[in-house]
Amino acid sequence: MPKHISAIVVFVLILIFGFASPVQAATPRSTWVVNEIYQYNHPFASQLPQELATKMQKMTAKDSPFTFYRGTAHIFYRDMQSLPSSEFVNSSTSAVWLEGDMHLQNLGAIRDSKDNNVFDTTDFDEGYLGPYIWDLRRMAVSILLVAKENGLNSTDAEDVVRNFLDAYLNKMNDFKGTNDELSYRLEPSNTNGVVKDLIQKASDKSRSRFLKQYTVLNNSNNRVFKTASNLQPVSSSTYSDITGAMSSYIASIPSSKRYNNSYYTLKDIRLKLGSGVGSLGKYRYYLLIEGPSSATDDDRILEMKQEGISAVAMAFRPPEAIAVLGLLPSSVYGNQEGARVTITMKAMLSNLDPLVGYTTVSSIPFMVREKSPYQVDFDYKLLTSKSKFMDAMGYAGKVVAKNHAISDRDYDAAIIPVSVDKEVTDIMSGNKAVFKDEIFNFAVDYATQVEYDYRSFVDAYKQGVKLY
Numbered sequence: 001m002p003k004h005i006s007a008i009v010v011f012v013l014i015l016i017f018g019f020a021s022p023v024q025a026a027t028p029r030s031t032w033v034v035n036e037i038y039q040y041n042h043p044f045a046s047q048l049p050q051e052l053a054t055k056m057q058k059m060t061a062k063d064s065p066f067t068f069y070r071g072t073a074h075i076f077y078r079d080m081q082s083l084p085s086s087e088f089v090n091s092s093t094s095a096v097w098l099e100g101d102m103h104l105q106n107l108g109a110i111r112d113s114k115d116n117n118v119f120d121t122t123d124f125d126e127g128y129l130g131p132y133i134w135d136l137r138r139m140a141v142s143i144l145l146v147a148k149e150n151g152l153n154s155t156d157a158e159d160v161v162r163n164f165l166d167a168y169l170n171k172m173n174d175f176k177g178t179n180d181e182l183s184y185r186l187e188p189s190n191t192n193g194v195v196k197d198l199i200q201k202a203s204d205k206s207r208s209r210f211l212k213q214y215t216v217l218n219n220s221n222n223r224v225f226k227t228a229s230n231l232q233p234v235s236s237s238t239y240s241d242i243t244g245a246m247s248s249y250i251a252s253i254p255s256s257k258r259y260n261n262s263y264y265t266l267k268d269i270r271l272k273l274g275s276g277v278g279s280l281g282k283y284r285y286y287l288l289i290e291g292p293s294s295a296t297d298d299d300r301i302l303e304m305k306q307e308g309i310s311a312v313a314m315a316f317r318p319p320e321a322i323a324v325l326g327l328l329p330s331s332v333y334g335n336q337e338g339a340r341v342t343i344t345m346k347a348m349l350s351n352l353d354p355l356v357g358y359t360t361v362s363s364i365p366f367m368v369r370e371k372s373p374y375q376v377d378f379d380y381k382l383l384t385s386k387s388k389f390m391d392a393m394g395y396a397g398k399v400v401a402k403n404h405a406i407s408d409r410d411y412d413a414a415i416i417p418v419s420v421d422k423e424v425t426d427i428m429s430g431n432k433a434v435f436k437d438e439i440f441n442f443a444v445d446y447a448t449q450v451e452y453d454y455r456s457f458v459d460a461y462k463q464g465v466k467l468y
Contacts, residue, residue: 026448030456040074041468044281052468055280060461065454066145071277073101073311080315088435089131092423095324097347097407100126100312102135103142104380109202111374112351117203119186119195127344128312129329140443146380156386163390165436167397175421181405193391194382201376210373223296225270232271245359249368252357265290282306303371307337338365347407
């Protein structure tokens, strides 16, 4: 235990977080896993059953426990309820902003509002408050699963995980005592390999090609959405409900970033199907709006995603939250789950998309942001060698460090009053090797658990067991 944590604090943390719990070894648990998947997905079965069928099919992808892992963050956080935390978590690092579903496919290249093409986090649906190590654990497990899928041996995979953790800790140390995190970004000038290539792809994209992908000009020379198998018209009542929700969306945008009302004029709507894995089953709409002028070549596409309770909230329970934060996390975002995701994005990203906001449609919370023409998703299948993987995950470690450092008191001291980069750096106090051992050993055990769970799920799927 780092010496600066007092015995009293340790005792309190054991009471709150169960640090004294025994390590749980990976084990088959078929009935429990199948029940968890059913219970989590069943509430959405009445709205988009075909999307849930797609989700189950994706999660049975041949030899890809990683894809299953992407779709089951709720299982990971069920386990965080009972698995021990860490001697490297203290009261100041027990409730930081988390991306919540940290894995390789939630990274990518994006263009920020200052026209910088950067490598960063791209999905915040599970954003919530909790111990910083949960983001590190979840990413470390995903690295091992992907490394195995891509054919790396176990020794090389271990080196990649340790490199990710080194990059995280070193960057947190760099940020300590400075404000460098506020301007830090990964761009072509300070990256190489797969990540640099990814950023270059973002810079090569254009709005005109993007609009052609999803829209057409009709006979009246008005831009409208195409209709395709994954882009479906909505009912007149849904169209009306979304139109009515636009005013609350606009009001959710800070006045300093809000455009004239004409900018948000709604021109067309489609239901978007088949995107992602974990969010399948929830409503996702694409909204075509006017944009900065009445011309048809500068229209914008908004993505409106249904949001539910964060999976992280399963593990970071109300009594623990009050003990650490002095409040319920839900009070930070007014119990509006779209607002939760919006706040997480604001906390973790510099030069945020000015179209980010939230609204409610028929009592369902939604997050809204621009569907960027310049975003490129990370393709983990390109990590075919140890050197490529090491480089990419080194950058991933820096991204997660930036996420945590920028979202502390730098964002809102009323939520997180400490400097997380300082706290994390200090808590290591010469024990980095022990910390890396701890995270790596957890990741090895948990990756094995994911493989057990994946096989249980696939068996159930093949047997026709009801999964939603």
